[in-house]
Amino acid sequence: MAPPPEPRRPYKRPAISDQQRRRELALQAQSARRADAQARARALASSLLTTPTPPAATHRHEEEHEEEEEQEHTVADVAASASKLRGSEARRWFARQIMLPEWMVDAPPHLASDWHVFARPSGKRCLVVSSNGITISRVRNGSILHRFPSALPNGSKRDISGPASSYSILDCIFHEPDQTYYIIDMICWRGYSLYDCTAEFRFFWVNSKLTETSAGDPPSANHRYRFSAVPIYECTLEGLQAAYSGGTPYVKDGLLFYNKHAHYQAGITPLTLVWKDETCSQYVIDTDGKGEVPNEQHLVLELQEDGKLVTSDDPPVVFGSLDNEFIQKSNLRTGNLLRFAVRDESVRLVDGKMQTGELQFVGKPNRARAFADSHSKALFQYAARHAPLRIDDLIASIQSNNMELESTDVEMQD
Template structure:
């Protein structure tokens, strides 16, 4: 809005401030109220300097929060073609915008999404409940699937791309010292005593990274338990959520 386009990381930190061909995204493209704004959920792909659009939350001041995913996907595809935001970069359009490929959850659609080529490095499949409204944060109405075929980032690797002997999980510290996932309700995987919390200058709400060895992970009555968590450090503001239970389970199982 106001003749400028701003992209932010998940924690709100500004990534880019630039002119674009989105509505009111540059001084050249101002039309209607200058404050009319659009909000897109994107992933920036640096190799081709493109913002790949995953979802649309607002367009020219019209909120899509209460619209179904099916409508939002139709809207983003139709509205983007009304602009030149998909054109190559230029003076008043620093980065190109493109909608990620979308498919129906049919056998043919799944095969195309799973095995089809993309102009970017694929990092899993994203499933939406097409009748669901937009919901920020963790929601069971949007799921991610990753395996060795559709993601290069299935589990943590070191700087040389090798799988380490330990994997890492990110958990949130609560008031009572419990270490929990981002689920609602949260699931506890361990706890810290008050003395350790005070000595380490930790506070409730801190996101903490823990290393986990294979031998400490086991299934008890169908539920995963982690016998020993080794604190690896406190995360900075670039991370806003702890891992979900499903992510922890997948990482530990696939490792």
């Protein structure tokens, strides 16, 4: 007689970062950070509409400085300050307005109950604003991608309803093959700010409000590009499988995970996560300037005034430093973004942080780039080369959570 099968044990993949702790802190912080959401949206809309395009090839200013927190300024101050920015300062300001995901290095607990998931379209991430009869899209570095008429509210001269100055702001990815703006989030609709609304509510509004307009219709003279909402799922086993393996009208570039309770927070946040493998993305491991996968992992870091090399996180993570002699000899300046190669044998993971020994200077990245790599990206890229977080790990995490819930239900019934 065959022995009875062993009972399934809860799955737990060893954590390699402090990502879960930061998720908990981020949820606590957002409830205490309820600034004037309407003012923030109005300032962003004004800046998107009026700020000149920063030249992509402009050299970084010698006297780069940290900007003050936006909530300390009036709407007029923020909009006026942004409109005066040029070059690298403008690129940095606009890049700070988009909510950027951390890279998933640990599977979050409670994926099925607390998270949404969807397939990320491949393309250019941008903010789209419609107001005063015109629609403008700007990519992450602030450059204008398109200026066009659209069927969004007040997005064309033909479609002005209510106050002409009323504005809408969408977080989109422009997918070149089908010339479509895929909406992944909504910041403002007809002047109503959604900054302090949960992701669950914002996703509901994307789908409901888009159907109130003709923005999803094929292009026409007064509607140059089509807008489409991405299919969003609850991160159950079925939802994860649909996002991972299901068909989409666009080329996939990984999966995006949104915590249902997350507000729209400008900058990098652990409440949104990006994950990818070879099945759902063409580009898992970063390539070099020639489009080839280098033998060693590359990191883009920012040079600080004291010579330290840091990530784009807040607060930044220090990966190393350069001495003054090398900085002067290489004609480097504070604020420069620099590319380094990382020797695998020098990497250590300590208390959720990635520590590198020897960094080899490779050169400067594209000048249009606004920020250094984040710490979570460095961790994800290292894991992708050695011990990647796989789709099976995400499935096992959901199954384990389901088992825990079933066990709790049984105990309550007893």
